[in-house]
Each structure stands twice: as structure tokens, then as C-alpha cells.
Amino acid sequence: MIDRPARGAPSRAAATTTRTSFGGAAAPDPRLLHNLAPIRAVDPDSVGGPALGAAPAAILGLVLAVIVAVVPALVPAGAAVRSAATESAAGTAPAGASEAAAVAAPIGSSHTTAPAPAPAPAPALAPAPATATAPTQAGVPASSSFFPYPVHKKTLPNGLDVIVLPMHEFKDVLSYNTMVLVGSRNEVEQGKSGLAHLFEHILFRHRWEGKEGGYDAAVNRMGAFNNASTGSDITYYQPLTFTSNLDLLARLEADRFGRLAITEKIFQTEAGAVLGEYRRLASDPSLRMEEVHSQVMYGSYGYGHTAIGYLVDVEDMPNEYKAAVRFYDDYYRPNNCVLIVAGDVDPARIFALAEQLYAGWQQKPIPALGDPAPLGGPKQQEVPWPVDVPPRVEFCYRMPAHHTGSKDTAIGQILPELLTSETAPLYQLMRYKKQTATGLFTPKELYQSFGPGPFVLTAILYQDKYAAQGKALLSEASADMIAALQDMKSFSARADAAQTLQELGSKYAYDLLSGINSPAHAAEIFGEFYRFERDPQVFDKLVGSVRSLTPQDIDAFAKKIFVPENQTVVTLIPGAAAAAAAGTQ
Numbered sequence: 415m416i417d418r419p420a421r422g423a424p425s426r427a428a429a430t431t432t433r434t435s436f437g438g439a440a441a442p443d444p445r446l447l448h449n450l451a452p453i454r455a456v457d458p459d460s461v462g463g464p465a466l467g468a469a470p471a472a473i474l475g476l477v478l479a480v481i482v483a484v485v486p487a488l489v490p491a492g493a494a495v496r497s498a499a500t501e502s503a504a505g506t507a508p509a510g511a512s513e514a515a516a517v518a519a520p521i522g523s524s525h526t527t528a529p530a531p532a533p534a535p536a537p538a539l540a541p542a543p544a545t546a547t548a549p550t551q552a553g554v555p556a557s558s559s560f561f562p563y564p565v566h567k568k569t570l571p572n573g574l575d576v577i578v579l580p581m582h583e584f585k586d587v588l589s590y591n592t593m594v595l596v597g598s599r600n601e602v603e604q605g606k607s608g609l610a611h612l613f614e615h616i617l618f619r620h621r622w623e624g625k626e627g628g629y630d631a632a633v634n635r636m637g638a639f640n641n642a643s644t645g646s647d648i649t650y651y652q653p654l655t656f657t658s659n660l661d662l663l664a665r666l667e668a669d670r671f672g673r674l675a676i677t678e679k680i681f682q683t684e685a686g687a688v689l690g691e692y693r694r695l696a697s698d699p700s701l702r703m704e705e706v707h708s709q710v711m712y713g714s715y716g717y718g719h720t721a722i723g724y725l726v727d728v729e730d731m732p733n734e735y736k737a738a739v740r741f742y743d744d745y746y747r748p749n750n751c752v753l754i755v756a757g758d759v760d761p762a763r764i765f766a767l768a769e770q771l772y773a774g775w776q777q778k779p780i781p782a783l784g785d786p787a788p789l790g791g792p793k794q795q796e797v798p799w800p801v802d803v804p805p806r807v808e809f810c811y812r813m814p815a816h817h818t819g820s821k822d823t824a825i826g827q828i829l830p831e832l833l834t835s836e837t838a839p840l841y842q843l844m845r846y847k848k849q850t851a852t853g854l855f856t857p858k859e860l861y862q863s864f865g866p867g868p869f870v871l872t873a874i875l876y877q878d879k880y881a882a883q884g885k886a887l888l889s890e891a892s893a894d895m896i897a898a899l900q901d902m903k904s905f906s907a908r909a910d911a912a913q914t915l916q917e918l919g920s921k922y923a924y925d926l927l928s929g930i931n932s933p934a935h936a937a938e939i940f941g942e943f944y945r946f947e948r949d950p951q952v953f954d955k956l957v958g959s960v961r962s963l964t965p966q967d968i969d970a971f972a973k974k975i976f977v978p979e980n981q982t983v984v985t986l987i988p989g990a991a992a993a994a995a996a997g998t999q
Contacts, residue, residue, distance in 0.1 A: 587758055617674065
């Protein structure tokens with residue numbers, strides 16, 4: 415399924431795999447269930463923030479007990495699980511693994527069972543951080559005046575960053591997340607798009623203890639939810655279970671990331687599943703719109719295709735086993751990953767397990783990526799759609815790469831509020847005064863990226879008005895949208911400009927904090943911003959940079975970004991007959 419942005423459109427920002435379902439219906443987002451966990455009163459100093467409300471612990475026990483009892487029975491008997499001749503702690507294959515090894519060789523050579531010698535300094539990641547952050551020691555959290563929980567960090571000799579966020583008020587809740595810094599941006603080999611998303615599927619097929627279906631079976635016995643998502647920059651794996659399952663879950667995750675193996679048959683099965691997913695998504699024009707603006711804006715650069723990949727590449731995936739093995743071997747390395755564990759956990763215990771279970775995972779230099787060719791705008795593209803749906807207009811611009819603390823990044827954090835929130839002048843004009851648009855969106859997840867990601871301002875227009883007015887409605891909407899972007903160049907002339915920025919700075923901080931309402935949310939939000947510079951104090955710098963913006967900063971940004979040479983406009987023309995009629999009006 416597609417997770418973000420909120421408009422419900424397919425996006426590089428997340429093609430999501432969910433491994434649980436309820437009675438045949440689509441599985442709910444497991445993060446919503448985190449809010450069922452009771453919250454007890456805590457010492458504010460112990461979490462670095464205000465005390466949370468009290469609730470009886472018995473409720474949590476009841477809720478979790480129900481989940482344990484019900485979830486294993488409801489999880490579909492998934493396809494057979496991943497291949498791997500799994501090694502024991504002593505370095506020997508478990509019983510029955512020799513037969514599996516005959517048909518499933520480990521991918522690459524990313525793991526060794528013997529303790530690895532002290533490696534050379536970890537090579538720089540493709541998105542190299544501007545500064546290095548010294549790892550904190552176990553039990554000594556990094557200080558932060560903003561993030562409401564202690565942040566414990568340790569970097570293993572192989573380059574794996576281990577982050578622990580103790581949140582003891584969520585009793586016996588364990589969120590165990592692995593963020594791999596690879597996504598569609600890294601798919602630079604022509605004809606091989608979609609591999610990052612494919613591996614999101616593949617990792618659920620791990621042969622735990624040499625057994626087909628072993629990984630899924632072990633996770634299901636925990637009563638765990640197990641999700642993953644793929645975006646332009648990262649692939650994110652997020653099992654959620656009980657702290658009492660920590661030892662087993664850590665072994666499962668370390669094994670599938672460090673010892674993954676796959677039969678070509680399993681690979682082909684999952685490639686077929688991805689094709690089915692593409693066909694489902696393709697029924698919505700959002701995917702086609704994104705395919706077009708991505709290709710026009712970036713060409714052969716990694717942002718030039720969606721996370722799921724080009725259709726022609728997805729259709730050919732079953733034949734690309736060797737290319738997939740190379741891709742996995744290049745990017746699934748400890749120095750290209752961050753392990754984030756949040757919940758009712760002890761940092762010292764997490765660090766000890768990580769050192770024991772992940773030490774044999776071998777680091778490797780990560781392929782560096784170049785920059786896209788100049789855009790050479792303005793560019794324009796029409797997308798015909800064969801059935802009658804609401805027409806759309808997108809104004810797209812390349813944004814600067816994310817750099818925490820920079821003015822460009824700070825402005826990017828509040829652009830949606832300035833342009834498409836319910837109080838924004840453009841929203842008021844198109845949604846209420848003129849009533850030309852049913853919705854306006856600017857998902858910042860698209861440009862919150864290692865590279866120059868896309869800013870996309872989307873307007874979904876009224877279908878009945880388009881039937882009556884044709885392309886005149888598209889022209890009117892386009893004129894209003896470009897006028898709003900041009901107005902940003904003189905933002906400082908607004909009488910309320912300084913007050914608006916002050917209010918948005920406070921709202922931004924509040925929205926970040928309010929999202930940190932469960933261990934899984936805390937880990938996800940922390941990882942989303944930590945990944946750029948790997949700095950535990952990232953939120954202090956991020957929020958501080960937003961609060962320090964001036965109206966003149968907005969002017970300068972708009973004059974630099976919202977210019978014709980950086981512009982791509984994409985319009986959706988619905989219905990063949992309607993499109994032909996509109997062309998004559």
C-alpha cells in the first residue's frame with residue numbers, strides 16, 4: 415500500500431508492505447494501535463519532557479494479551495519465507511540447512527561468523543554527512559533540549575549506528591527498526607528500477623533456521639506487527655512486539671540483514687507480487703502523474719522514477735536476479751544502516767545484543783551518486799487519462815538537498831503551511847472564494863531528501879466545473895498557483911509576515927512533539943531526520959533554524975527556487991472525449 419503523502423497518491427516517499435491483515439480486510443496502520451498503550455505518570459526529568467497522563471497498567475496488559483491471542487491466527491499464512499543456510503552462534507549450519515544451501519546461496523559476502531578484525535575507518539556513505547558525531551556511550555544519553563526522550567547512541571566497529579530511545583511508560587512495548595539508506599535514488603542502472611522496493615518484499619522471505627517460512631512463523635508467534643516501506647532515499651523495516659521478545663527478535667533481524675539468502679524461485683515469486691502491486695496502483699492517476707513529473711524533472715537520475723519502478727522494468731524483474739544480488743551486496747551493509755530501538759528497553763542490553771549479533775556483518779564502501787543534469791525549464795507535460803476523474807495541475811521545482819540548520823531546509827519545513835494549509839491565501843482563494851479546487855497539497859516528504867528532491871504543488875480541481883469550462887479551468891488554476899508562488903518572493907511585504915513566521919515556528923515544534931506519541935512514532939520521526947548528519951541533537955538544530963527564519967529569508971528562497979528555469983508543470987486531462995472537447999474551447 416502507499417503510506418504518504420496524505421493526499422493518498424503513490425509517492426517515492428513510501429511504497430509500504432504490511433504483513434498483517436484482519437479478516438481479509440486491508441490491515442490497519444499498526445502505528446495507530448500504539449495509542450492503545452496506557453501511559454503512566456513519569457518523572458519529567460527521566461524523559462526530558464513534561465510528565466504524561468496516568469492510566470491503569472491493567473489496560474495495557476489486557477490489550478496486549480488480546481493482540482497476542484488474536485494476531486497469529488489472523489495473519490495470513492504467507493508465502494514461504496526467505497532462503498538462507500542460517501549459521502548458529504558457533505558458526506555451524508543448523509540441522510537441515512545443508513539441503514537449503516544447495517538451492518539457496520547467501521547473497522554477497524556481507525557476513526562472517528568469526529569476530530571481525532578492527533576495520534579501517536568506515537567509508538563515507540553516498541549521502542556523506544557534513545560533520546561526524548562522536549558516539550555516546552551506553553547509559554550516557556545525548557543531551558537535547560527538544561526531543562522528549564533520552565537518545566543513546568553507539569556506533570559499532572563495522573559502522574552500524576545503534577540508537578536506543580528508552581520510553582518506559584510504554585510498558586513491555588518494543589519497536590525494533592532498521593533503516594537502510596537505500597531507495598529508488600540508488601537505482602542508477604538503466605532497466606533496473608524498483609530493486610530497492612523489491613528487496614523490501616524479499617527480506618520477509620528469510621529462511622530462519624533453514625526453514626521455509628521460518629522468519630514469518632517466528633514473528634507471528636510473537637504476536638508482532640511487521641511492516642516495511644520504501645522511498646526515494648531509505649527502506650525502513652519496523653517490527654513491533656513485546657519487550658519480552660527482544661532477544662529472539664534481535665536474532666531474527668540480525669540474521670535476515672546480515673545472512674540473507676534467496677532462491678531464484680522465491681525472487682521470481684516476489685517480483686511477480688510487485689507487478690501485481692504496480693497494476694493495482696496504476697488504476698489511480700496519481701502514479702502516472704508522479705511518473706511523468708519525475709521523468710521530466712530528473713531524466714535518468716535516481717529521482718527520475720517512482721519507488722515501485724518503471725512498468726517495463728517491473729515486468730522484467732523476474733529475469734534480473736543477478737542484478738538484484740549485486741544491488742543488495744552494494745547497499746545492505748552495516749555502515750549504510752541505522753538500528754533504532756524504542757520502548758520499554760535498557761540501552762546497555764540493546765548495545766550488548768547489537769555487539770554480539772551484528773559484529774560479523776561486514777562493512778563495504780557505498781557507491782557514490784552524482785548530481786542530476788540541469789533541469790533546463792520551464793517544462794510542461796499533459797497527461798491524458800482515459801476515464802473521467804477530477805483534473806489536476808502540478809507545479810514542480812527541484813529543491814536543495816536537506817541540510818539540517820540551513821535556511822533552505824528550514825523553509826522547506828514550513829512551505830506546506832505557507833501555501834496549502836487551510837489558512838494559506840492560495841487555499842482560501844481556490845478552495846473557498848473561487849471554489850475551483852477540492853484540495854491542494856505540498857507533501858514535504860518528497861523533498862526531504864539526500865539529493866535535490868521535488869517540491870510538488872498539486873491542485874485537484876472540480877470535475878463538474880472542468881466538464882463545463884474545459885481547459886479554461888486549468889488555465890485559471892495554473893494562473894492562481896503561479897501567482898501564489900510569485901507572491902512568496904515579496905513575503906516580507908506582508909504586514910503580518912514576522913508574526914506568521916513566529917506562529918509557524920511554534921506550530922512546527924508542536925507538530926513534531928505531538929507526533930512522538932508512541933515508540934514506533936518516536937523511532938520513525940527520529941530516524942527521518944537523524945539520517946542526514948547522524949547527529950543525536952538534530953531536532954535542536956532543526957527547530958532552532960525554523961524559529962530563526964526572517965521574512966527576508968522567504969523572499970530570497972522564493973527568488974532562487976520558484977523561477978522558470980527550475981519549473982515543471984504537469985496537468986492531468988481526464989476522459990478522452992472531455993480532453994478532445996476541452997482542446998476546442
